[in-house]
Amino acid sequence: MRTLTATLLAAQKAAVNVPFVLVKAVERVQGHVRLMFTESFVDGAAPDDEHDADFSATHLQKVRMRAGRPQHQRLSAAPWGSSTWVDLNVFNDGAHVSVGANGARVIVAYNRGNNLHVRESTDNGGTFGSETLAYTGAATMNALAIAVKSSGDACIVFSENNVVKRVRRVAAAWGAALNSTSQPATCNGIAVVVSGDFHVVLTGTEPTTLYPTVWTQTLGDGFAVAVDTWTALAIYEQADVESTITFQAPHLTAVPSERMAYVEKHAGSVSYTRVMTTRFPPVLSFAANAWHDPQPVDDTAAQGLALAASATLAYLARPGRTLTAPVTPAERDLSADLVYADWREDGLGGSGRFLVQNDGGAYADPAGALTEGDDLEISPGYVTTAGNDVSAGPAQTIVAINHVRDGRVSFLEIRTGGADHWLERSRHRRTQVLSGKTPAQLVRFLAGRAGLDLSDAGASSRALNYSISAWAVHPDQARTVAVREVLDLVADLTFWRSGSVFLTEPVVGDAVDYTFGVDHAVYRARTVSELRASMMEVIGVGHVGQSFDFAEQLHDRPIMDRRRDPHGAAASDVIDHAAARQRKAVLGRDAGELVVPPHCGIEVLDVVEYADALVSAANLRARVKGVRTLFDRRPGRAPVYQQTLSLGGV
Numbered sequence: 001m002r003t004l005t006a007t008l009l010a011a012q013k014a015a016v017n018v019p020f021v022l023v024k025a026v027e028r029v030q031g032h033v034r035l036m037f038t039e040s041f042v043d044g045a046a047p048d049d050e051h052d053a054d055f056s057a058t059h060l061q062k063v064r065m066r067a068g069r070p071q072h073q074r075l076s077a078a079p080w081g082s083s084t085w086v087d088l089n090v091f092n093d094g095a096h097v098s099v100g101a102n103g104a105r106v107i108v109a110y111n112r113g114n115n116l117h118v119r120e121s122t123d124n125g126g127t128f129g130s131e132t133l134a135y136t137g138a139a140t141m142n143a144l145a146i147a148v149k150s151s152g153d154a155c156i157v158f159s160e161n162n163v164v165k166r167v168r169r170v171a172a173a174w175g176a177a178l179n180s181t182s183q184p185a186t187c188n189g190i191a192v193v194v195s196g197d198f199h200v201v202l203t204g205t206e207p208t209t210l211y212p213t214v215w216t217q218t219l220g221d222g223f224a225v226a227v228d229t230w231t232a233l234a235i236y237e238q239a240d241v242e243s244t245i246t247f248q249a250p251h252l253t254a255v256p257s258e259r260m261a262y263v264e265k266h267a268g269s270v271s272y273t274r275v276m277t278t279r280f281p282p283v284l285s286f287a288a289n290a291w292h293d294p295q296p297v298d299d300t301a302a303q304g305l306a307l308a309a310s311a312t313l314a315y316l317a318r319p320g321r322t323l324t325a326p327v328t329p330a331e332r333d334l335s336a337d338l339v340y341a342d343w344r345e346d347g348l349g350g351s352g353r354f355l356v357q358n359d360g361g362a363y364a365d366p367a368g369a370l371t372e373g374d375d376l377e378i379s380p381g382y383v384t385t386a387g388n389d390v391s392a393g394p395a396q397t398i399v400a401i402n403h404v405r406d407g408r409v410s411f412l413e414i415r416t417g418g419a420d421h422w423l424e425r426s427r428h429r430r431t432q433v434l435s436g437k438t439p440a441q442l443v444r445f446l447a448g449r450a451g452l453d454l455s456d457a458g459a460s461s462r463a464l465n466y467s468i469s470a471w472a473v474h475p476d477q478a479r480t481v482a483v484r485e486v487l488d489l490v491a492d493l494t495f496w497r498s499g500s501v502f503l504t505e506p507v508v509g510d511a512v513d514y515t516f517g518v519d520h521a522v523y524r525a526r527t528v529s530e531l532r533a534s535m536m537e538v539i540g541v542g543h544v545g546q547s548f549d550f551a552e553q554l555h556d557r558p559i560m561d562r563r564r565d566p567h568g569a570a571a572s573d574v575i576d577h578a579a580a581r582q583r584k585a586v587l588g589r590d591a592g593e594l595v596v597p598p599h600c601g602i603e604v605l606d607v608v609e610y611a612d613a614l615v616s617a618a619n620l621r622a623r624v625k626g627v628r629t630l631f632d633r634r635p636g637r638a639p640v641y642q643q644t645l646s647l648g649g650v
Contacts, residue, residue, distance in 0.1 A: 001513045001514065001601045001602060001603055001606045002391045002392055002393070002600070002601035002602075002603060003391075003601065004391055004600055004601045005386065005389055007384040007385060007386045007389055008381060008382060008384060008389040008390070008391065008600055010384075011381075011382035011383075011384045011389065012382060012520065012597055012598065012599055012600055013519050013520045013521075013597075014382075015521075017382045017383075017597070018382060018383035019381075019382060019383075019598075019631060019633075019639075019641035020335070020381045020382055020383050020388045020389075020390065021335065021338060021341055021378070021379070021380055021381065021390075021631045022333070022335050022377075022378075022379040022381065022388065022390045022393075023333075023334045023335055023338050023341065023354060023376065023377070023378055023379075024331055024332065024333050024334065024335070024376070024377045024379075025331070025332045025334060025369045025370045025371075025374050025375070025376055025377075025398065025414075026329050026330075026331050026332075026369055026374060026375045026376075026377055026395075027329035027330040027331070027369040027371070027374055028329050028374065028375040028395075029373055029374070029375065029397070029451065030375070030397065030419075030422065030451045030452055030453075031375065031395065031453065031500065032257060032279060032281075032451075033256050033257070033327055033328075033329050034329060034373070034374065035314050035325040035327070036325050036326070037297075037314075037316055037323040037324065037325040038323065038324060038325070039321075039323060040078050040079050040080045040081070040322045040323060040324045041078075041079040041080045041081030041082060041321065041322040042081075042320065042321050042322075043081065043319075043320040043321070044320065045320070046318075046319045046320025046321075047066070047319065047320075048301045048302055048303050048318070048319070048320070049064040049065050049066050049303065049319055050064065050065045050095070050096060050097060050249075050303050051063060051064040051065070051097070051303060051306060051317075051318050051319050052064075052097060052098045052099045052145070052251070052306050053099065053251075053306035053307070053308045053315060053317040054099050054100055054101040054106075054253075054306075054308050055101060055255075055308045055309055055310045055315070056074075056101035056102075056103065056104055056105070056106050056124045056125060057103050057104045057124055058076060058104075058124045059074040059075060059076050059124045059125055060074070060075040060076075060080055060308060060310070060315060060317070060322075061073075061074055061099050061101050061106050061125050061308075062074075062075065062081070062099070062306075062317055062319070063088075063097050063098070063099040063108050063110075064085070064097065064319045065094050065095060065096065065097045065110065066085065067092060068091070068092030068093055068094050068095070069087050069088070069089060069090070069091065069092055069094060070087075070088040070089065070094055070097045070108060070110040071085040071086060071087055071088060072085070072086050072088055072099075072108060072125065072128070073085050073086070074124070074125040074126070075322075078324070079322070080315065080317070080322040080324060081317070081319075081320075081321070081322045085319075088108060088110070088119050088128065088131075089112070089117075089131060091112060093112045093113045094110050094111055094112055095111055095140065095141070096110060096111050096141055096143055096144045096158075097109070097110040097144075098110070098144055098145045098146045098156075099146065100146040100147050100148035100154060101125075101148060102148040102149060102150050102152075102194075103150060104121075104122055104123060104124045105120070105121070105122055105148060105152055106120070106121040106122075106124065106125045106128075106148075107119070107120045107121075107146060107148050107154055108120075108128070108146075109134065109144060109145075109146040109156050110144075111137075111140065111141045111144060111158075113140060114136070114137035114138060114139055114140055114141075114160075115133060115135065115136050115137055116133070116134040116135040116137065116141070116144065116156060116158065116167065117131050117132060117133055117134060118131070118132050118134050118146070118154075118156075119131055119132070120132070132174075133174075134156060134167055134169070134174040135156070135158075135167045135174065135177055137160050138160065138161070139160050139161040140160075141158045141159060141160055142158075142159035142160070142161075142162055142186075142187050142188055143158065143159045143187060143188060143189050143190040144156060144157070144158035144159070144190060145157055145158075145190045145191050145192040145200075145252075146192065147192045147193050147194040147198055148194070149194050149221075152169075152172070153168065153169055153170050153171070154168070154169040155167070155168045155169075155192065155194070155198050155219065155221075156168075157190050157192045157198070157200055157219065158190065159187035159188075159190060159202075159204075162183075162184070162185070162186045162187050162204070163179060163180075163183060164179070164180040164183055164184070164187055164190070164202065165177045165178060165179050165180065166178050166180070166198075166219055168228075178228055180217070180219075180230045181230045181232075182217065182230060182231070182232045182233045183207070183233075184202060184204040184205060184206065184207060184213070184215065184233065185204065185205045185206060185207040185210060186204045186205045187202055187203070187204040188203055188204050188248050189201075189202065189203035189204070189247070189248045189249050189250045189262070190202055190203075190250065191250040191251050191252040191260070192219075192252065193252045193253060193254045193258070194221070194254070195254040195258060195286070196221070196223030196224055197218050197219060197220050197221045197222075197223045197224055197225050197286070198218065198219040198220075198221055199216070199217075199218055199252065199254070199258065199286045200216065200217040200218065200219055201214065201215070201216055201217075201236075201250040201251075201252055201260055201262070202214070202215045202216075202217065202233070202250070203215075203247040203248050203249070203250050203262060204247075206235075206238065209241070210241055211238050211239060211240060211241060212238070212239045212241075212245060212246040212247050213235055213236075213237070213238045213239075213247065214235075214236045214237040214238070214247045214250065214262055215233040215234060215235060215236060216233075216234045216236055216286065216289055216291070217230065217231055217232070217233050217234065218230070218231040218286050218287055219231075224286070224287070225287075231287055234287070234289040235289075235432070236260075236278075236289065236291050237264075237294060237429075238430065238432070239430070240430065243266075243268075244266060244267040244268045245264060245265065245266050245267075246264075246265050246267070247262055247263065247264055247265070248262070248263045248265065248302070248304070249262060249263040249302070249303050249304030250262040250304070251304060251305065251306045251307045252307060253307035253308055253309055253314075255309035255310075255314075255327075256309055256314065256327045257279060257280065257281075258279065258280035258286070259277065259278065259279045259280070259307055259314075260277065260278050260279075260280070260291065260307075261275060261276065261277045261278075261297070261304055261305050261306070261307050261316065262275075262276055262294075262304060263275055263276070263301075263302060263303070263304040264276050264294070265302070272300070273300045273301070273302050274296050274297075274299075274300060275296070275297040275299040275300070275301065275304050275305050275316075276294035276295065276296055276297065277294065277295050277297055277305075277307075277316075278291045278292045278293070278294050278295065279291070279292050279451075280292070280448075281448060281452075281453035281454075288441070288444050288445070288448065289445060289448070290444050290445055290447065290448020290449070290453075290454070291448060291449070292448065292449065292450070292451040293426055293449050293450070293451070297316065299316075299318075299321070301318050301320075301321075303318060304318070305317060305318050305321075305323070306318065309327060310327075311327070312326065312327060312328065313325065313326060313327060314326075314327050329369065330369040331369050332369040332370050334354075334356050334370075334414075335388075337356045337357045337358070337362070337363075338354065338355070338356055338357075338631075339355050339356070339357050339411070339632075339633050339634045339635075340353075340354065340355035340411075340631065340632050340633070340634055341353075341354045341355075341378070341629070341630070341631040341632075342354075342628070342629070342630050342631075342632075343378055343394070343396065343416065343628070343629055344626060344627065344628045344629075345394055345418070345495075345496070345603070345604055345626065345627040345628075346418070346604060346625070346626040346627075347493060347494045347495055347496070347604060347625075348418060348419045348420040348423065348480070348483075348494055348495075348496055348501065349396065349417060349418010349419035349420045349421065349496045350394070350396065350417075350418040350496070350626075350627075351396070351415070351416060351417050351418065351421075352376070352378065352396055352414075352415070352416040353413065353414070353415055353416075354376070354413070354414040354415075354416070355404070355411040355412070355413055355414075355634070356411060356412040356413075356414065357409075357410075357411060358403070358410040358411055358412045359409065359410050361410075363403075363412040366401055366412065370398075370401070371398070371401075372398055372399065372400065372401060373397065373398065374397075374398050375395045375396070375397060375398070376395065376396050376397070376398050376414060376416050377393070377394075377395045378393045378394055378395070378396065379391055379392060379393040379600075380393050380598050380600045380629055380631075381600050382600070390600065391600035391601050393600070394418075394496070394497065396416035396417060396418050397416055397417050397418070397421055397422070398414055398415075398416055399415050399416060399417045399421060400413075400414075400415040401413070401414055401415075402414075402415070409635065418496050419447075419450075419452050419496045419501055420480055422450040422451055422452060423446070423447070423450045423452070423478065423479040423480040423483060424478050424479070424480045425450075425478075426449055426450035426451075426478070426479045427475055427476070427477065427478060427479070428449075428473050428474065428475045428477070429475055430475055431472055431473065431474050431475060432472070432473050433470050433471070433472050433473075434470070434471045434472075434473065435469065435470050435471075436467050436468070436469065437467070437468055437471060438463065438464055438465060438466055438467055438468070439462070439463045439466060439468070439486050439487070439489050439490050439492070440454075440456040440459050440463045440464050440503055442468070442471055442486045443456075443483055443486050443487070443494075443501075443503055444456070446473070446479045446482050446483050446486070447479075447483070447501050449479065450479050452500070452501050453500040453501065454500065454501045454502075454503060455500050455501070455502050455503070456502075456503045456504075457502075457504075458502070458503075458504035458505060459490075459492055459503045459504060459505060460490055460491055460492050460505035462489075462490050462491070462576050462580065463490045463492045463503060463505070466489070466490075466573065466576070468489075468567045469567065469569065471486070471567070488581070488584075489565075489567070489577055489580065490505075490580050491505055491506075491579070491580040491583035491584060491587075492504060492505045493505075493506055493587060493605060495603060495604040495605050496604075497603070504605065506587055506605055506623060506650075508650060510607050510623075510650070511607065512607050512608065512609050512621065513602075513606040513607050513608060514599065514602065514606065514608050514609075515608070515609045515610065515611075515619065516594055516596055516599075516608060516609070516610040516611075517610040517611035517612070517619075518611060520596065520597065520599070521596065521597055522594055522595070522596055522610055522611075522612075523595040523596060523597075523642060524594070524595040525592065525593070525594050525595075525610060525612055526592040526593050527591070527592040527612065527615050527620060528589075528590045528591055528592040530589055530590055531554070531559065532552065532559065532585050532586070532588075532589050533558075533559040533560065533561040533581075533582075533585045534548065534549040534550070534552040534553035534554075534558050534559060534585075535547075535548050535549075535553065535558050535559070535560045535561070536548075536560075536561050536562075536578040536579075536581045536582045536585070537560065537561070537562040537563075537578060538562075538563060538564075538565050538568060538574045538575075538577040538578045538581070539562070539563070539564045539565065539574070540564075540565045540566075540567075540568025540569065540570075540571075540573060540574035540577075541566065541568060541569045542569075543568060543569075543570065543571040543573070543574045544574060545565075545568065545571070545573070545574030545575035545576070545577055545578035545579075546575070546578055547575070547578035547579045547581070547582040548582075549582060549585075549586075561581055561585070563581075565577050586649040586650075587623065587648055587649050588648060588649070589648055589649045590646075590647075590648065591622040591623075591647040591648050591649060592622070592647050593644055593645060593646050593647055594608070594610055594644070594645045594647065595642055595643070595644050595645075596642065596643050596645065597641070597642065597643070598629055598641060598642065598643040599643060602624060602627060602643070602645065603624070603627070604624055604625065604626060604627060605623060605624060606623070606624045607621065607622070607623050607624075607650055608621075608622060608623075608624060608645065608647075609621050609622075610622075621650050622647035622648065622649070622650060623647065623648050623649060623650050624645050624646070624647065624648075625646045625647060625648040626645070626646035627643065627644075627645055627646075628643065628644040628646075629642075629643045629644075630642055630643070630644075
């Protein structure tokens with residue numbers, strides 16, 4: 001249950017109160033800043049050289065490899081690309097270049113033949129020190145990237161003869177190379193940022209199948225992974241060899257949240273080269289590999305677009321083009337004009353319909369923070385002595401904006417959807433088999449690909465520890481279906497809270513969160529007792545698991561739930577699965593509903609009690625399955641402010 005102020009808690013119980021609903025459109029998508037990129041600089045004559053970019057304390061730092069020479073450009077203002085390129089050496093033996101910045105420190109790394117060199121600036125790229133040898137190689141590098149820490153330490157990740165390695169600078173000295181413990185067959189692109197540990201993206205081909213692949217990987221720096229420990233390569237995107245799709249030119253940034261760009265190329269009869277971007281939930285470990293589905297950018301450069309960000313702007317950059325987007329989301333408060341709101345919350349989000357008065361034409365051409373795909377933050381409340389007092393309510397996605405004329409009255413109608421809106425529209429491009437994952441990890445992966453964060457802080461032991469040997473995700477399967485199939489294995493349920501999906505196990509002993517009917521009125525109550533399945537049978541691989549609810553069972557004709565589990569390889573697996581299904585039967589039953597003055601903090605899966613002496617001498621106890629809140633102050637109608645709680649088993 002959401003936390004409420006004392007004044008708001010008192011107001012929702014008062015016999016007479018004044019409703020207030022704060023509705024605000026925010027230029028975010030699923031809780032993440034929505035980066036609306038616009039053209040800042042373009043030079044159509046600039047060649048598509050290998051390049052990189054980062055932002056120091058005050059300047060955008062761009063580098064490129066021009067005819068074998070590393071070149072640098074620094075920019076402090078729009079148009080973010082018009083200043084002169086400066087050579088960093090006079091030789092013509094380079095092929096790869098990267099730049100990393102942290103504060104006023106800027107380090108450019110590049111190869112000269114088989115060797116890695118760096119040049120460093122401590123004044124935001126104004127001047128650079130002399131060239132320093134960081135590594136002596138035995139072969140020309142396939143790719144390289146550098147990340148710089150605030151201390152001045154740095155790490156270069158590179159591929160030498162298709163072997164991924166790293167060299168690190170610690171206390172101003174470059175050390176020996178360390179090979180990755182998880183290698184691709186070939187590597188044609190590398191990106192790295194420091195975000196606690198060193199986060200790495202690779203493009204190349206997979207060793208067994210030779211499938212073109214985009215991988216993520218972590219090189220530990222003692223944050224989430226031990227120093228100099230490489231995690232296994234995690235597949236983000238992969239293509240069959242027969243598809244003639246390949247990937248290259250990856251880039252990363254950690255600001256304002258972790259984002260990736262790379263190039264997808266198709267060599268078929270209708271060929272294309274397309275820059276793709278994606279983002280990563282900032283609250284999750286990088287090892288979760290919960291990247292959003294790739295999104296195309298209007299750019300066809302084979303060397304892609306580098307990512308960078310300052311405190312105010314995000315950048316997509318290459319030598320001949322720079323795109324910028326504000327990193328602070330625009331907001332638009334609709335509360336003063338709101339005349340009707342009807343929104344529902346359930347396990348994976350819900351939906352809503354909102355009417356905003358438009359008699360003066362203020363919303364004739366909604367734009368900015370009032371666009372399809374933006375978040376709509378909904379905060380129920382009351383007018384109290386403290387002013388308009390609201391809770392931090394749900395956030396849903398604006399899925400449609402309509403103009404409605406009803407006689408002489410004009411409204412802007414906003415329709416919203418929840419997490420299920422994104423899951424339903426998110427599908428894999430190809431079948432992907434995930435091995436050795438727990439149910440919580442699978443749900444996190446599926447939610448992440450749909451752009452949703454997932455928290456499993458209250459998940460069951462089975463959800464966190466049951467390792468599934470292989471789980472296939474198919475391209476014809478909406479992720480709502482895939483998530484539902486994973487959750488079938490456990491007793492856990494989900495609820496949605498403003499940008500994150502929460503996976504949690506509702507247990508019988510959960511404390512009562514709130515009691516209705518004593519000092520919080522109940523307008524209407526419906527209490528239901530219904531027949532449900534009381535015998536569960538799961539048939540696994542050579543094992544059968546059973547679970548019975550004899551107290552519920554009608555012995556002459558019990559309802560049986562029987563299914564197969566191809567993942568249940570041990571007796572304990574199928575027994576636990578049967579018990580989970582028995583628990584879901586309790587939680588999923590219809591226990592009725594309550595219609596009450598809105599409780600501004602109630603959430604799905606909260607446990608409530610209510611008094612109805614005509615049904616039971618003791619308080620009735622139930623778990624909230626869904627919440628519908630209705631606010632109506634349209635002219636000529638009786639005002640309404642009420643909440644309907646759908647109830648299930650505890």
